[in-house]
Amino acid sequence: MIPAQRGGRLSTVAAAFVIARRDFTAILFSRSFIFFLLGPLFPVLVGAMAGGVGQQVQQSTSRAVLGLAMPASENRAMIEARAALAPHLGGALPEFVVVRDAEPGAFFDARTALASKQGNVGAVLTGSAAAPVLVGTSERIAAWQGPVSLVAAQAAGSAPPKFPTVALQATATSKSNERHGRVVTAQAAQTLLFLLTMLLAGMVLSNLVEEKGNKIIEILAAAIPMDAVFLGKLFAMLAISFVGIGVWFLAAALFSSLIGQSLATLPVPAVGWPMFFALGIVYFASAYLVLGAVFLTVGSMASTVREVQTLSMPVTMMQLMVFFLASYAMTQPGSGIEAFAIIFPFSSPFAMLARAAQDADLWPHALALIWQAFCVVLFIRIGARLFRTRVMKSGPARVRRKRRLVRFPVRTKRSVAD
Amino acid sequence: MKMELGDWQQGGNASATGAPLAIYARGLVKRFDGYTAVDGIDLSVPEGAIYGILGPNGAGKTTTLRMLLGIIDPDEGTRTVLGAARPHDVAHAIGYLPEERGLYPSMKAYEAIAFVGALRGLPLSEGRRRGRILLEENGLGQAADRQIRQLSKGMAQQVQLLGTLVHEPRLVVFDEPFSGLDAINQGRLEGMIRRLAASGTTVIFSTHVIAHAERLCDEVAIIAGGKVPFAGPVDVARDRIPPQVRLETRSTNGRWQQALPVDVRQEGNFWHFSLPESGVEPLLRALIEGDAGIQSLSIERAGLHDAFVAIAGEAAAAALARGEGEELP
Numbered sequence: 001m002i003p004a005q006r007g008g009r010l011s012t013v014a015a016a017f018v019i020a021r022r023d024f025t026a027i028l029f030s031r032s033f034i035f036f037l038l039g040p041l042f043p044v045l046v047g048a049m050a051g052g053v054g055q056q057v058q059q060s061t062s063r064a065v066l067g068l069a070m071p072a073s074e075n076r077a078m079i080e081a082r083a084a085l086a087p088h089l090g091g092a093l094p095e096f097v098v099v100r101d102a103e104p105g106a107f108f109d110a111r112t113a114l115a116s117k118q119g120n121v122g123a124v125l126t127g128s129a130a131a132p133v134l135v136g137t138s139e140r141i142a143a144w145q146g147p148v149s150l151v152a153a154q155a156a157g158s159a160p161p162k163f164p165t166v167a168l169q170a171t172a173t174s175k176s177n178e179r180h181g182r183v184v185t186a187q188a189a190q191t192l193l194f195l196l197t198m199l200l201a202g203m204v205l206s207n208l209v210e211e212k213g214n215k216i217i218e219i220l221a222a223a224i225p226m227d228a229v230f231l232g233k234l235f236a237m238l239a240i241s242f243v244g245i246g247v248w249f250l251a252a253a254l255f256s257s258l259i260g261q262s263l264a265t266l267p268v269p270a271v272g273w274p275m276f277f278a279l280g281i282v283y284f285a286s287a288y289l290v291l292g293a294v295f296l297t298v299g300s301m302a303s304t305v306r307e308v309q310t311l312s313m314p315v316t317m318m319q320l321m322v323f324f325l326a327s328y329a330m331t332q333p334g335s336g337i338e339a340f341a342i343i344f345p346f347s348s349p350f351a352m353l354a355r356a357a358q359d360a361d362l363w364p365h366a367l368a369l370i371w372q373a374f375c376v377v378l379f380i381r382i383g384a385r386l387f388r389t390r391v392m393k394s395g396p397a398r399v400r401r402k403r404r405l406v407r408f409p410v411r412t413k414r415s416v417a418d
Numbered sequence: 419m420k421m422e423l424g425d426w427q428q429g430g431n432a433s434a435t436g437a438p439l440a441i442y443a444r445g446l447v448k449r450f451d452g453y454t455a456v457d458g459i460d461l462s463v464p465e466g467a468i469y470g471i472l473g474p475n476g477a478g479k480t481t482t483l484r485m486l487l488g489i490i491d492p493d494e495g496t497r498t499v500l501g502a503a504r505p506h507d508v509a510h511a512i513g514y515l516p517e518e519r520g521l522y523p524s525m526k527a528y529e530a531i532a533f534v535g536a537l538r539g540l541p542l543s544e545g546r547r548r549g550r551i552l553l554e555e556n557g558l559g560q561a562a563d564r565q566i567r568q569l570s571k572g573m574a575q576q577v578q579l580l581g582t583l584v585h586e587p588r589l590v591v592f593d594e595p596f597s598g599l600d601a602i603n604q605g606r607l608e609g610m611i612r613r614l615a616a617s618g619t620t621v622i623f624s625t626h627v628i629a630h631a632e633r634l635c636d637e638v639a640i641i642a643g644g645k646v647p648f649a650g651p652v653d654v655a656r657d658r659i660p661p662q663v664r665l666e667t668r669s670t671n672g673r674w675q676q677a678l679p680v681d682v683r684q685e686g687n688f689w690h691f692s693l694p695e696s697g698v699e700p701l702l703r704a705l706i707e708g709d710a711g712i713q714s715l716s717i718e719r720a721g722l723h724d725a726f727v728a729i730a731g732e733a734a735a736a737a738l739a740r741g742e743g744e745e746l747p
Contacts, residue, residue: 008506008507008508008509008510009506009507009509009510009538009539010509010537010538010539015537018533018536018537021542022522022533026522026524026525029524030524214520214521214522214523215516215518215519215520216520216521216522217520218489218516218518218520219514219516219520219534219537220537221489222484222487222488222489222512222514222516223509223514223534223537223538224509224537
């Protein structure tokens, strides 16, 4: 027996570095990285288009007017009364349009007028100023009942002769506004986190599939721990994402300076912007690593791209549900739902980032990060074990057991071994 | 672990040189999902030898190699590789070329070699330097800066082979190294294996093409049905079956035919059969006295191929008799 040679295999960390360095370089100079950089443009464009369409819809619906179908004198009185009250009530009053100068006592079919597609009449006022009848959808008449009553009173001459002047003192914010603003910040952060993790997890999955296609995995498995392959791949993609985020921020800053406006219009989170950014980066890493580990495990169990797509679909759907869970939990601070969202490994980073926007305490983040780190390690180990078991078993899963006459060459039913 | 050098060759050949063993495995068993892929394999590979692992497709060769390399752990049995109980403890001294070839298509050839070396602990800069030298020495200097995807299949295979050797391992394991190579590159690979062995490197390779093993190997192990029915020097394997007689006669019929053994095979005026245990003289006498009209007679030692077919066939037939096998389509 010869004496043992020096030099065991690389440590997990060193081997992970070898893998991560290769993956990082390969991805950085690949076309997929260009698409990754352009990735956020698509939601921005879609968002802008959706916003434009929404604004258009809102504008068209907000132009609904109140149709007057009273006798001519009453119609005129109502329009004059509206003009007199408009300075006091402002936007609360709808525009008035004369639909019909009705004969006194004559019937006017308001429902038919409302069903007509002409004009933008939201409701019709019939009767008289003393006894007005408002016809329209329940939401519309509920909204306009008060203003119409005031205008009718003014037209009938029974309104107060004078309205006191209200002195105005504006403040920058209120507790209610602040709370609402932080929810908006938390929502924005969660959405960004979700989009980023999904984008990256998808990329890490395609990377693994490519690796299996290259058939290099056995060389890796023979030389280094499989945990290192997983770690290397995950951290390479994490590093890539940081490069991408850096590029996006630079581009945003450049765009901001060009148009001369600040893009950051979100309310300040409870922990302050610097800490929020720091926590955002850590929670992003955590969310990505947990999800990436699951995607890698899924990738290891699949042998074709189609299989990968089929297997990853439930994970993607689950992540979408998790996102909704975290979003809902954010609106229920201190509830059992929030506690569950914080403990559940997949939603924990999302829920905690939302908490950072709403609550200034830092100790829950320390606890959550320890828990999330534990989950990341656990998921990577399970994934690596499954991967090794799955990949290093060659040959078809089942072999025919049919027996024939003996004739060489013969193989055993154990032939899956080779 | 107690070494028993005396029983490291089932053929009982005394040429056991007492050389230290690069690999010593006993009773390796591997089961997958209820079936036994490898069923109690023993191997002893002397250091510096060229050792062939032969077997029909599906015999368990790759699983055996993977266990020896620590890619998968055996369910039973022990193995010692380069003196270490755990193959991973000597990973830097091992080179491995799997049957399924693979490299990153976007990598340049010399980078690919350096990367495989880096996996075995070779610094990347040194790997790049050695990669260029290795490519130059093997006639692939012009391909050093080309991406793998731009190389022919044979060239890419050679690049991977060089990656296996870049960290100067003491033990090299090739799984079906000749598959996919043309005759010229097969010859080059044979030359490389000989040079490796001459420099003291132990080379183990699996193959189902016996000619390579016959030309290269000092010793072979024949695997069939997850077992090793034979392990030892090539000569011992060949001696397992008797010499083969090739007889040409003028007559195709006569009482002289009674002298031929039962395994005789006729092709026109030619007769092929194993040399009877009684030897050549009684045979000749019977042929002459029986008026066979001998035109020519040659006695050839059995080749490794014949020995392999006989040994592996017996093992597979035995496995089939035990209800464990099936014939190939």
